[in-house]
Amino acid sequence: MEQSKHLLDEQFLMFESACRQAGLRLTHQRLEVYRELACAEDHPSAETLHQRLRRTIPTLSLDTVYRTLATLACHGLINKVDTVESQARFEATQHQHHHLICSKCKRIVDFDWHSIDALPLPLKAQQWGRIEAKNVVVYGVCSGCQ
Template identity: 75%
Template sequence: MPKSNILTTGQEDAFEKACRDAGLRLTHQRLEIYRQLATSTDHPSAETLHQRLRRDNPTLSLDTVYRTLAVFAHHGIINKVETVESQSRFEAKRMRHHHLICSRCKEIIDFQWHHIDEAPLPEETRTWGRIDNKNVVIYGVCNKCLEAKKAS
């Protein structure tokens, strides 16, 4: 669910610096897209972000949202959450974490797993090349969906 779309001064400053460092112009649309994403807790898709943003920005196109998210992800300003569904989901959270994904309702929950983050990779991966990211995604069925199935 989205929260208020107000960033702290520190969050906004960090975003502006990330844009400058990436050579990106800071536009009103980019700032609004980032604000909406950074204050969302539900890992929204581009379509969901677009629907939320259109309330205050009726001329904002879905294409602009897609292109902006792609540029932000390319420059590491946001994360594209890897899922098996065809619709990409996004987050602005910068803290190291992993994801639980319900295969029924598609809810995504963040969790930390320090043992995995600190564990060395298996020997056979060491000669593969450069590893840029180590990420765990766990799929299952959440308790809400399990309870709903019991009730039906």
């Protein structure tokens, strides 16, 4: 528990530093959106984040949450998780990882796959242009929904 709190504290310090380097103001709303996202394990949507944050910031608008997420994602401070849903999901995790997505309950789980990360891309992909990221998304039905 103490180790995870220490890691979160480090993550917040890195976030604040990255915001300053990007020229972004550290507004209360921006900090709270990031804090909630960093503590979340479920890859929440903007709507879910808004519902959670309204408990502590009753005046927070859904539009502010959307704009904050878009700004943070644009600057590479958070990740937008690509899913087949129309509703975007987000995470604050910055280390290389992949996702398992349940087609029934829509739960997203992170997993590491170092052997895939170490492989070079196929020649056609390498010749395509500048690759900025590579990740694997695995869709299926989780054991809880089977």
